[in-house]
Amino acid sequence: MTTLLPPGRPTAREPRRTADSVEGGMWAFLLLDMTVFALFFGAYAWDLRSHRPAFTAEAASLSSVVGGVNTLVLLGSSYLVVRAVHAHRSGDVAGTRRALTGVLACAAVFVGLKCVEYVHAIESGHGLTSSPFFSYYFVLTGLHLFHVGIGSVLLLTWRRSLAHGRRPASERWAESAGAYWHMVDLLWLVIFTLLYVGSHR
Amino acid sequence: MTATTSERATAAAELRILAICGWCGPATVAVAFAGWLVAGVLPFPLRASSTTAEVVRFYAGGVHVPLGIALASVGVSLVIPLVAAMSHLVRRVDDRPLLAQVQLVAGATTAALLVVPMLVMATAGFRPDRPADLTVLLNDLAWLLFLTPVAPFVIQNLVLATAVLTHPSSVFPRWVGYLNLWVGFTFTFDVLAYAFHTGPFAWHGLLIFWLALTSYAVWLVVMGWHVRRAAVTLLHESEEDR
Amino acid sequence: MSTVVAPRTDEPRRALRALGALVALTVAGLALTTDAAVAAASARGVAVVGIGLALVKVRIVLTEFVGLRDLPRVRRWFDAWLVVVGVALVVMVVA
Numbered sequence: 001m002t003t004l005l006p007p008g009r010p011t012a013r014e015p016r017r018t019a020d021s022v023e024g025g026m027w028a029f030l031l032l033d034m035t036v037f038a039l040f041f042g043a044y045a046w047d048l049r050s051h052r053p054a055f056t057a058e059a060a061s062l063s064s065v066v067g068g069v070n071t072l073v074l075l076g077s078s079y080l081v082v083r084a085v086h087a088h089r090s091g092d093v094a095g096t097r098r099a100l101t102g103v104l105a106c107a108a109v110f111v112g113l114k115c116v117e118y119v120h121a122i123e124s125g126h127g128l129t130s131s132p133f134f135s136y137y138f139v140l141t142g143l144h145l146f147h148v149g150i151g152s153v154l155l156l157t158w159r160r161s162l163a164h165g166r167r168p169a170s171e172r173w174a175e176s177a178g179a180y181w182h183m184v185d186l187l188w189l190v191i192f193t194l195l196y197v198g199s200h201r
Numbered sequence: 202m203t204a205t206t207s208e209r210a211t212a213a214a215e216l217r218i219l220a221i222c223g224w225c226g227p228a229t230v231a232v233a234f235a236g237w238l239v240a241g242v243l244p245f246p247l248r249a250s251s252t253t254a255e256v257v258r259f260y261a262g263g264v265h266v267p268l269g270i271a272l273a274s275v276g277v278s279l280v281i282p283l284v285a286a287m288s289h290l291v292r293r294v295d296d297r298p299l300l301a302q303v304q305l306v307a308g309a310t311t312a313a314l315l316v317v318p319m320l321v322m323a324t325a326g327f328r329p330d331r332p333a334d335l336t337v338l339l340n341d342l343a344w345l346l347f348l349t350p351v352a353p354f355v356i357q358n359l360v361l362a363t364a365v366l367t368h369p370s371s372v373f374p375r376w377v378g379y380l381n382l383w384v385g386f387t388f389t390f391d392v393l394a395y396a397f398h399t400g401p402f403a404w405h406g407l408l409i410f411w412l413a414l415t416s417y418a419v420w421l422v423v424m425g426w427h428v429r430r431a432a433v434t435l436l437h438e439s440e441e442d443r
Numbered sequence: 444m445s446t447v448v449a450p451r452t453d454e455p456r457r458a459l460r461a462l463g464a465l466v467a468l469t470v471a472g473l474a475l476t477t478d479a480a481v482a483a484a485s486a487r488g489v490a491v492v493g494i495g496l497a498l499v500k501v502r503i504v505l506t507e508f509v510g511l512r513d514l515p516r517v518r519r520w521f522d523a524w525l526v527v528v529g530v531a532l533v534v535m536v537v538a
Contacts, residue, residue, distance in 0.1 A: 025376035027517050031524060032383045038528045039408055043401040045535035056486065068473045075465045078508050082458040128396050139402060143390055182509045186501040190528075193497035197472050197489070 021175045030183050037187050040143070044136045044194055051132050058133040059195060061124065063117070067196040070113050071188065077106030078185040081155075085178045089171060093162050096174075100159040103181065107152045114145055140191050144184070151177075151184045212439055220432035222286035225279045226425015230418045233276030240269025242322075246410060247340060249394070249403040253333045256340050261329035270326070274319035277312070280421065284308030284357075286428045290372045291364045300364045307357035318347035344404045348413065349395055351388040358385030361424075372431045380423060387416040461507035465500055472496045490536045498529045 048055050080102040087095035118138075126134040154177040161169040169177075237243040247259055260266060284305060292301035325339035358381040365371045365378030391413055394404040401408045475489045475496075502525060505511045511518040 023375060023379075024517075025379035027520070028376065029379040029383050031520055033386060034524060036383075036387055036408075036412070038524070038531075039412065040401075041528065042531055042535070043408065045532050047400070049535060049538070052486075064473055064476045068469060071469050072466060075462060075469065078504060079458055079462040082508050083455055086454050132400070135397070135400065135402070139390070139393065146389070179509050182504055185508075186504045189497050189500045189504070193472065193493045194532075197475055197493040197497075 021172050022179055023172070023176075026176050026179065030179060034183060034187065037143075037190075040136075040140055041190060041194060044140065047132055047136070054131065055133045058126075058131060061121075061126075062137070062196055063120075064196045066113055066117055067192050070110050071192050073106050073109050073113070074185045074188050077103045077110075078182050080106065081178045081181045084158075085175055088169075088174045093168070097159055097162050100155055103155055104152060104159070107148055107155075110148060111145065114141065117141075137195055140195065144187055144191055147184045147187065151181045154180055209439065213436060216432045216436045216439070219286055219289065219435075220429050222282040223425045223427070223429030223432055225282040225286075226421040226423075226428065228425075229276055229279040229283070229421050231276070232279060233273045234418075236269045236271070236273025236276050238269070239272060240266050240322075242269070242273070246405050247344070248405040249344070249398045253337050256337050257329070257333045260326040260336055260340070266326045267323050270319050270323045274316055274323070277315035277319065280315070281309070281312050283421070283425055283428060284312065287361065287424060290428060290431055291361075294370050294372060295364055295368050297364075300360055304357055304360045304364070307353045307360065310353035311357060314346065314350045314353065318343045321346060345394065348391050348404050348409060351391045351413075355385045355388055358382065358388075358420075373427050377423060377427060380420070384416045384420045387412050458507055461503050465503055468496050468500050468503075487537055491533055494529065494532050494536065498525055501525060 080099045084096050084099035084103065087093075087099055121134065121137070126137075128138045129135060158169045158174055158177050161167065234243065241259065241262060247256060251259075285308075287308070288301040288305040291304060292298060295301065321339055321343035325336050325343060329336075361373075362378045362381040362385070365373045365381070366375060371378075390402075391409050393402040394406075394409050397403040397406070400406055404410060472493055475493050502522075505521050506518065511521060
């Protein structure tokens, strides 16, 4: 079992990866979570078939620039999580905290842009039940936003554990929280494609 | 420390009760499904978009409807011994009594919220000659009560996951903790049923009724199986101590 | 018991390269939404290419960011998910 070195101590240890750092149960959880999302994607694609003209017309009212920027923000945050996990493994507390601050800032930007988008959509007269496309838009992005929230709480807990005088999160914990965040990222990649790219006219 | 023969006998009896509580998990699935099949709630439930005539016809369909619903109300109540047994097993090894207590309260609330909609359905079928709108109202009430008050169950899942994943000698294997997290997630979006009459997010939809039914059944069987297994293991241990 | 795999110091650099590829693929995906792309292919063609790009990106996130390239047994499950979801989505969009 590997543990994080005490803060402040210079480390000679190379960061290493243990084959069982994230448990099988966690992988299964991520896969099942993604499968539930896949059911949502399938339902969307199914309804896209029957309402294609309406879907494409309404998808055109979404700003693919905002969606694209949010994609880049989440990809950047995922990269920073890799940095955070790497720093955590090498016992670099300051580096881990810095990277996690960056991830949380990205999460805040993502949520902020999402809110701007929601306000815009609602002001244009769209709502949860206004049309099939916007039902999917609000449900898919809302459920994803809920995951962004859970992921942020996990990362915040990880970051707080690195404060002075606290017991740092275990490597397994840090890697599991990181893997969860990557899942949040990759689910967005599919949602972005379905709503913003794939439905474009 | 030596236990007297009568103390050992009491402990063994207690473990046999624990095993029965475990069996109540799969029994909940079996009895509730049987009841719903008899009543005609399964395989295809009334839809949120069903017409008034369809709803009235369902409840006036015959005596098999109230009988099946009565059987289902017994079935969903069988979760109560399972909930108590899980708290008992958490408390056995865990020195954090609140986890077991929150699990117990949340589980009991969930059980109540499963029994009540069955009673409302039975009420809907009680007077087929009443004004049709009232039957539709009772039907809506029953289905929304049945599927949307998910928070107590999600709390129960989170507490069980916490107990399993943060205690090194939990009776339940760690994957059961992750399973609870996933089952909890599959219930979180059931509140969407308030907003939709058609499509996958309506109460009869794939992502509401069918997903919740599946994950709840899996949860009942897995948790029941592990309660039973823990009882058997503890019984063997106490026999070897003799 | 934990099996320690070879130490990795190149991880952040590899991840940065992966990020570069992901950004490039995202820009390519956005280019699909231009009228020129839709004119060149068709709406369905654009959707299929978009889904393909998304799944490639997802796989890069899984192997490079999540680190599944070191865990072939876990990776197989996620690859199976990608294949099933990818085929299902493409079939539904095209059919």
